[in-house]
Amino acid sequence: MDPVGTSGVFSLKAALRLCERLKLSAAQTEALFHAMQTGGAARRALILSPKATAKNYQPSFPCEPRERFSWLPEKVLLPEAGVNPVQYADYEAGMYYVLDLSSCWEGAALSAVPRAPERSLDLCAAPGGKTMLLAARFPLQNHTANEVQARRRGILRGNLLRCGVEHTQVTGFRPDQWAEQGEQFDLLLVDAPCSGQSLLCKGISNPGCLGSAAVNGNAKRQRGIMLQAVSCVRPGGHILYTTCTYDPEENERVISYLLRRFSDWRAEDVPLLAAFRSDLCDFPAYRLFPHHGCGAGGFCCLLRRLP
Template sequence: MEKPSNLLLKLARRLFENPDKQEEFIDALVAPQPFNPCILWCQNRPNNLPFFIESPISWQPSFVDRLPLGEKPGQHSLHHQGYFYCLDFSSVFAASILLTIPQSVKLVFDMCAAPGGKSIFAWQALHPELIICNEVIGKRLGMLISNLKRCHISPSFVVNRDSSIFAEHMPLSSNLVLVDAPCTGQSLLAKGEKAPGCFHPTAINKSANRQKRIIANSAKLVAPQGYLAYMTCTYSPEENEQVCEWFLSRFPQFQAIKINHLEEYQSHLTTIPCYRLFPQDRLGAGAFTILFQNTDEGQFKEIEQDIFQNLGIIHKL
């Protein structure tokens, strides 16, 4: 087994007081084990399923299935036909907070959308009138557009702008804004992948500052009584609970919503209702998730059609 770094040891001690839990967490990263594949159905399930389905978790959405270890659903013809999207079950955990939102959703805005899994989840869970998927990193646009097209996510727009542009041009317009924030990606290690420097304080602080900027800009898009979902696939408190505490101190009109079906996953690092999945739970590589609501009264602002021209739509479906 690979020896854990001092920075990983420090993080484990910050996350868990119990030495046994520290050890379980570290083992999950230095000696990663495979997780069950997971698929999100974008079309109705065929009568004759090509896979055996694992028993669902209590909070698992009806349109998601976990498959046995070793299955490779991405190679199946139904995947190529857009029947389902493959994702880590940690993403299902994080996005499951959207199931508590009333379904009368006009506009969903996904601020950090590539490769598209959270957008597809929101589309399936909430059936919005329109979903706008933004991706600021140009080289990730191709994958995002390909997944939205394959899974028939319509009507949807793909845009490629900094979050500040939308804060300026689309205030109070969105019933739900998704922020699957760019992060240090520490959970990649639990998948057996590389994440160089992911535990270094400099990288963590740089990431947290970027997250604060994105969530602050994203908040300005949220309509009165609308929702803001923030999630990461990393473990550092600076990128998770501390971002949320900072956000609530700057935007007091927002409040964190208690998610009853995730109550047992409540973060023990804060009193704010927010939720963590760890790799030693053996469901997925790990995630942090929280749902805020804009408590201001009033009406959302209709988007002017010429705004879309100003934003420069890359793709329309």
């Protein structure tokens, strides 16, 4: 039987297999199914832009107390339910960038990067959320926001311009083209293209995202991207790997593949995210599910190359 929710039809069998692979309890399985069927797990957040910080700007609409989420990155605010920040003139004026709270949760892993990178690269950057989170964590010094798809690159450029993100160039190279240029970055953001299973929990149709073809195809591409990404990082530098999908094949297994191949790389602890540690691997990696109440969910792992 295929349950029909706001996000369209998805395969009950495939969803059950996923929950088994994730080793979810009966209650967690039920919660994930409920989120997939109702599509109501999205949770809007906003990141104050460099423009806003320069003006000491605070939004005129009501926001929730930040203290509810101990891991919430600085400069991230949670508009109260019913507020749509995109409708305010301050959005067009570039005071903030709007995204799902789970992306901010992933960005919280940057709290474990000890110092501002001299050179950073957001390898899969459009529409710009992770670059905005990096700009909220550190003043950017020499940042590259890279996006392979031309149309998405235009959107990225527009968002960064609107928000006044400085010291940043926008490029469109493939990961292998970056790798050819050698070890030049202290920090890479790899927000990898993925099967996007969490879209179902936001009420967005994503046919086939639970199937093995989508998952294995994406996992292969993610391993490929990460094999190139490691060649771009200086000794002592970091990669933040993130996805908005649940399948272990695209998450923990991509990281363990990498750690097996490269003895000079380690997965780092992120103390702020300790409560979200994945129990599907023996290295530190972190998972968010809709039942945590912080958006549609995702995965993050901070990797460090030994000095």
